[in-house]
Amino acid sequence: MQRRDLIKQTALTLAAFTLSRDLFAAEAEQTIPLPDVIKTIKLSSNENPHGPSxxxxxxxxxxxxxxxxxPWDVTTKLREEIGALTGHTKEHIVIGAGSSELLGLTAVWAALQKGNAVAPDPTFRLWMPAARKTGLEIKLVPLTEKKETDLQRMKEAMNAQTRMVYICNPGNPTGTIIPAAELEAFIKEVAPKAIILLDEAYTEFSNEPSMAHLVNDYPNLVIAKTxxxxxxxxxxxxGYVLAxxxxxxxxxxxxxWANAGASAVxxxxxxxxxxxxxxIDYCKKENAAAKTIFYNTLDKLNIPYIQSHTSFVYFNTTGFGKDFKAILEAKNIVGARTFEEGTKWLRLSxxxxxxxxxxxxALLG
Ligand SMILES: Cc1ncc(COP(=O)(O)O)c(C=O)c1O
Structure with missing residues (x-):
């Protein structure tokens, strides 16, 4: 391929990535296949760079x-194995094609009763359009100043019509975590009133426990895992749900077709x-080491960030003075993106x- 063609191809590919970012903002993520000529580092969707094992x-x-x-025998075995891991039986587990399918399913279940759902803002929003379409008004509750989930304000936002409360713990896009005791107290108080959809997509990267042990006590608690x-x-x-x-x-x-969404493969x-x-241990360790490299970079650039319990970091480029995203994209590193319009907070996987x-x-030059 001629150099001129390569440059043209590169520009087209980056334009395609920008398009994909914008589409995600519209609550649907698209992945556009890359031509082999460009070795792009993709840090947009919190994928694990080491997997599958x-x-x-x-x-x-x-x-x-x-x-x-x-694949019924495999489906059953997987449900049994998940049960063995979490201290439950296969009857506690729903299998889906990714946890997002099950987040959507739970939201639709809540929406059948009409009313509202309470969720933090910003958070993982993929389930929201289907929930709105099927009858739930969504009440968004801002995070605290420290970008933590504001459980107190979420409780205050609830009323007699609240059918569901969504909590992502650890949180996306912030990477913060609600300490187990606080979350357990919240579940105890709220579960008698509404479905609690607890998204634990990133729990394994943190040192805090899953709330899986509570599902027998609270039929309204639905835990989504992936x-x-x-x-x-x-x-x-x-993905699966524990309930x-x-x-x-x-x-x-x-x-x-119950539990039939994922393929045999x-x-x-x-x-x-x-x-x-x-x-799992390897991925957790590698994630921590790679995260430290990024923390050190942000420290050198005086960019404030939030200590992350996940596989991504949320940071504030307000005082940075340069275009953080553009610097990375010039080196074919894509994925730094905004979740709070009007701010310069970015998330990078x-x-x-x-x-x-x-x-x-790329950043330190
Ligand atoms: C918090 C959260 N929940 C759920 C998902 C969706 O995961 P899945 O691939 O299992 O649909 C993601 C994906 O990024 C996520 O960040």
Whole structure:
């Protein structure tokens, strides 16, 4: 390819990425395939740069051969394995094609009763359009000054028509975490009044426990988990919900075919992934090391940031004086993006250590 063509191709690709970013702002994320000529570092969607694990990849390849059959035995085994991990039975688990399917399903379940849902702002919003469309008004509650979920104000925003409260813990896009005792007290108080949809997509990156042990006590507690993050399987599309068996039944009834959304190949990958503790530990450690590289870079640039309990970092470029996004994009590093219009707070996903060294080099010159 001629140099001129390569430059043209690069410009087109970056334009395509900008387009994809804008589409996400409209609450739908698009991934546009890249031509091989450009080695882009993609730090936009909190994907795990290390996954899927070797065991998971092998299981998926093997499963291709049996994908002429419905995968019920694997679905059941996966639900049993998840149960073994979280101290539950398969009756506590709903499988979906990614946790976003199940976030949407839970929101629609809540919307069947009409009324409102309370959620922090900013937060992970993918479930909101379907919820609005099916009858829920969404009340957004700003974060605290420290960018933490404001549980007190969320409780105050609730009224007799509140059907659901959404909490993302650790939070996206901020990376903050609600301490377990505080969250448990909130669940205890709120669960008798409304569904609590607790999104634990990033819990495994933190040192705080899941709230899984509470689902038997609170039928209104729905915990959404995913294989997209620590397990490194975002493209495989497997997620699950942990809830009281009575709640699981309600959610299953809203699925066109209960627990049948994920493919045989993806389920086989998830089953191998859930048993691969060494890979989880590796990803958590690598994420922490790569995050430290980025923290050090931000420190050198005097850019304030929030200590993250996740695989991304939220930082404030107000005093930076240069275009943070443009500097990275000039080096084919894409993904720094805004979640609060009118501010210069940005979120960047954490890649490999090598990728974060490239981020550092681009920014520090
Ligand atoms: C907080 C949160 N929940 C859910 C999801 C969706 O995950 P899945 O790939 O399982 O649909 C994401 C993806 O970025 C997320 O950040």
């Amino acid at each position: 070797a065991a998971s990849r092998k299981a998926m390849i093997d499963a291709v051969m049996s994908s002429n059959r419905y 294989f997209s993050k620590i397990y490194g399987m975002a493209g495989a599309r497997v 009281h068996p009575a709640t699981v039944k309600q959610l299953n009834e809203l699925q066109p 993806s389920l086989a990958g998830a089953l191998a992934a859930i048993k691969d503790k060494a890979f 954490i890649g490999t250590q090598d990728e974060m060294k490239k981020v550092a080099a």
